[in-house]
Amino acid sequence: MTHLWRYRAFLPFVLGVGLFSLALLAVTSISGAEGAQSIDRVLVIVNQEVITEFELEKEIQLVQGELRASGQAIAPPDALRAKVLEDMILARIQLQVAKDRGIRASEAMLDAAFADIARRYRLSPDRLRAEVERSGIPFADYLDNLRTQLTIRQLIEREIVRRVTVSTTEIDEFLVQNPQPATQQPVEVSLEHILVALPGDLVKAEAEIRRAFAVEVRDKIEAGLSFSQAARLYSDSPEAEQGGSLGWRQLSQLPALFVAALEALAPGQVSAVFQSPNGFHLLRLVARRGGTEVLVEQQRVRHILLKANNLLGNERMQERLERIRQRILAGEAFDRMARLHSEDARTRPTGGDLGWLSPGDLPPELESIIERLAIGETSIVAQSRFGWHLAQVTERRTRDLGEEVERQAARQAIRERKIEEQYDQWVRSLRGQAYVHYRVRLGE
Incomplete structure (x- = not known):
């Protein structure tokens, strides 16, 4: 496909590709029009609702902006108008079906999605709101459109995604038909980094104090402080606020000092303190891939989940889970508490067991807490877009994936x-069952 038009834009969100970049652009796609023209003709009746000419013009401008931003060709005006109008009809029908099914994004889901967007853009929620309003978009319109996207995502998940299964045989056949190239890939490492800076004008005695401080930071990590938290607290490097994460780097492009420090490390291990002209460094090897290996540090995690609930509110949900946490700290078995109280239907029968997880498998806000836990330690109460969690790490291992x-x-x-x-089949069926009446044909 060359382009996922407006109604198709919900699919990447469901597939995990991410709709968050569109959230900054798609604010006006289905929301009410402001500054309307003096005469706004009804173009199409879709069941009990209408699409007006002004709404169509706003949507066309939005699509043109997205096409330009992505470097794609823009269709001739008549073809573009016809396609955009059809996509608006399909989107409107999906929203109507969602309403009939009682599907609507909750305030908690909306808050979590907004926070996730801000995090992906490395902005605070307040800063993201300011950026939205600075662009001339009313913040209420932004949230209305985000709610629309979340609502349609829930509808597609319920009607389609949950019913899709992939068998082992299908995977085997796919790999036979699509063999992977035999050539080895460059070796890459995922790293976290702490720098204790060493300004050039320091005397030797002061440099030794800095070295001792770096050693002390490493000792804190060995005693249980997570590397990412130590980076936020003590590192002078630019990536400190991101927990020291350097992301994936090709081994051949790293400084020789870094390569030497990583040589004997397995995923999850921390290097000794080493010095460069910039200061004293610590590295944590998160994962290694390339060649024929993908080595990662995995954690086996179990959790207790209380789902977001508008009736109870965040404060009462947090208090309830804190009471469960105190019972676990007092000696109650975590798995028994999960079977009694967790609202995760998939993991509740197994005592909350999520299985072996690799980096990136969990929401970032939850993963950053879990990676700091010792084996068997119960986490603090943590919130993600799914609700409120308690978690425990039961095992850790390094594995070639x-x-x-x-x-x-x-x-x-x-x-x-x-x-x-x-x-495609589902949306065509919805279109065929809907009442769609063109009051004005395009071009009239």
Whole structure:
């Protein structure tokens, strides 16, 4: 496909590709028009609702802006108008179906999604709101559109995504039909970094004090402080606010001092303190991939989840889970508490067991807390877009996920194709069942 038009834009959100970049652009797609023209003709009746000429013109401007931003060609005006109008009809129908099913994004979901967008853009929620308003978009319109996207996501998840399965046989056949190249990939490492800066005018005695401080930071990490938290507290590097994360880097492009420090490390381990002209460094190897290996540090995690609930409110949900936490700290078994209280239907029968998780498998706000836990330690109460959590790490291990990564990529490709196909069939069926009456034909 060359372009996911407006109604199709909800699919990447469901597939995990991310709709958050569109959230800054798509604010006016279905929301009410402001500054309307003196005469705003009704173009189409969609069941009990209407699409007006002014709404269509705003949507066309939005689509043109997205096409320009992505470097894609813009269709001739008549073809573009016809396509955009059809996509608006399909989006309106989906919203109507969601309403009939009682599907609507809750305030808690809206708050969590907004916070997630801000985090992805590395902005505070207040700063993101200021940026939205500075662009001339009323913040209420922004939230209305975000709620619309979340609502349609829930609808698609319920009607399509939950019903899609991928069998082991399908994965095997996919890998036979799409063999992976035999050439080795460059070795890459995912790193976290702490720098204790060493200004050039320091005397030797002061430099030794800095070295001792770096050693003290490493001792704190060995005693249980998470590396990312230590980076936020003590590092002088630019990436300190991101927990010291350097992301994925090719080994061949790293300074020789870094390569030497990483040489003997397994994923999850921390280097000794080493010095460069800039200061004293610590590195944590998060994962290694390339060649024939994908080495990562995995954690086996169990959790207790209380889902967001507008009736109770965040404060009461947090208090309830804190009471459960205190019972666990007093000696109650975590798995028993999970079976009694967790609202995660998938993991409750197994005592909250989420299985072995790799970096990135959990929401960032939850992962940053779990990585600091010692084996068997119960976390503080933490919030994610799914609700409120308690968590425990029961085991840790280093694992080569090369073959699993290949099979998971195949599974995802098959799943996305199935979702795409079933979505096309489903939305065509909705279109055929809907009452759509053109009051004014395009071009009139």
